[in-house]
Amino acid sequence: MRLGFIGTGTIASAVVEGIAADGHQITVSERSRARSADLAARFGVSVADNQGVVDASDVLFLGLLPDQAATVLPTLHFHAGQRVISFIAGVSLETLAPMVAPATPVALMLPFPGIAKGGSPIIALGQTDLIDTLFTPANSVYYVENDTEMMAYLAAQAVLSPAVKLVADAAQWIAPKVSDPAQAEDFLRVLVGSNLMSNDLAPLLQALSSPGGYNARLREHMDAEGMQAALARGLEALAARGD
Numbered sequence: 001m002r003l004g005f006i007g008t009g010t011i012a013s014a015v016v017e018g019i020a021a022d023g024h025q026i027t028v029s030e031r032s033r034a035r036s037a038d039l040a041a042r043f044g045v046s047v048a049d050n051q052g053v054v055d056a057s058d059v060l061f062l063g064l065l066p067d068q069a070a071t072v073l074p075t076l077h078f079h080a081g082q083r084v085i086s087f088i089a090g091v092s093l094e095t096l097a098p099m100v101a102p103a104t105p106v107a108l109m110l111p112f113p114g115i116a117k118g119g120s121p122i123i124a125l126g127q128t129d130l131i132d133t134l135f136t137p138a139n140s141v142y143y144v145e146n147d148t149e150m151m152a153y154l155a156a157q158a159v160l161s162p163a164v165k166l167v168a169d170a171a172q173w174i175a176p177k178v179s180d181p182a183q184a185e186d187f188l189r190v191l192v193g194s195n196l197m198s199n200d201l202a203p204l205l206q207a208l209s210s211p212g213g214y215n216a217r218l219r220e221h222m223d224a225e226g227m228q229a230a231l232a233r234g235l236e237a238l239a240a241r242g243d
Contacts, residue, residue, distance in 0.1 A: 001025070001134075004057025006050050006072070008032045011087055012063030013039060014116035019134060020045065027056040051076055059130065060103065062086045062096075069099065078103035083130060085109050089154055092147050093126055107131055108150065110157070115139055123153050155238035159231070167192055 003019075005012050005028045013035050016026060020043035027046040028036045036047045048056060054076050062084060064072060069088055073096075078084075082103035086096055089110060096105045107126035114120030118138040124131050125144050132141060144150045167188050174188075175181035195204060208215040222228075 002056060002058045003027070003134075004053040004060045005029060005063060006031075006053050006060060006076075007063030007068070007087075008035045008039065009063055010113060011111055012061065014113045015061065015063075015087075015111055016043065016045060017116040018118060018120075018138070022134075025056075027053050029053050054078055054082075058082060060084045060100075061109075062088055062100075064088060066091050069096070073099040076100075085130065087111065090151075110150075110154065111135075111139075112157075112160075123150065123157070125150050151239055155235050158235070158238055162231070163192075 002025045005016060005026070008016075008028045008031060012028075013032075016028060016039050020026065020039075025046075026043070027048050028039055029050050030036050030047050031050070039045050040047050046056065050072060054060065058081070060078075060082060062069065062073075064087075066088055069091060078100050080102040082100075084096070084100050084103050084105040085107045086093070086105060087109060088096070091108075093105045093108060105126075107124055107128055107130065109125075109131055110123040112120050112122075115122065115135070120139045122131065122135055122139055122141045123144060124141050125147070128141060128143060135141065142153070144153055171181070171185040171188050174184045178184045199207075208219075210216055
């Protein structure tokens with residue numbers, strides 16, 4: 001396929017990396033010169049200005065921030081028959097449609113950095129057949145039915161950063177106490193990742209709830225410090241903002 005990327009931030013670059021070996025003709029915008037040059041050097045993709053990306057592509061991916069989209073997209077001349085997949089969280093397909101007419105916005109797709117290597121989740125709304133074709137089975141697509149569900153998923157996915165920070169803080173805590181801090185960090189990453197991937201949450205939590213056990217005692221301590229309530233308040237605040 002002829003694929004174009006307007007905006008080459010962290011996520012768009014990861015998406016390009018994930019499909020660079022699949023034989024598509026890929027053109028990326030030069031908005032982030034360092035990233036576009038890196039993608040060109042590593043994967044042989046073409047680099048053009050935004051209009052050049054539009055003209056070279058049958059499928060366009062929009063990796064812009066909402067305020068950038070409102071400024072950049074109306075200056076471009078899209079073509080009938082082009083399909084648009086947006087990475088722009090908080091901007092509905094209906095809102096996007098007049099900005100890219102006469103092209104058609106077919107789907108909202110929220111990928112994550114892990115898509116560069118595969119095995120990553122993708123949240124998708126709209127006509128998702130193209131997303132399936134391009135990104136599965138290397139990745140897992142989670143379909144939502146409407147903008148309300150999308151916002152709920154968007155808020156909930158933010159748990160990733162505090163979860164990573166929690167593991168990073170534990171790795172920092174253990175580092176001066178062991179002979180190989182790198183091994184200790186790897187152990188924690190594998191411990192958390194493998195258990196989450198191989199078990200449903202309810203039975204996993206039950207298995208980690210032995211009275212007096214280390215896991216139960218630490219979780220009880222953190223609950224008493226307000227971790228669960230703080231998480232709930234944070235998620236509700238994110239969902240209420242809707243942007």
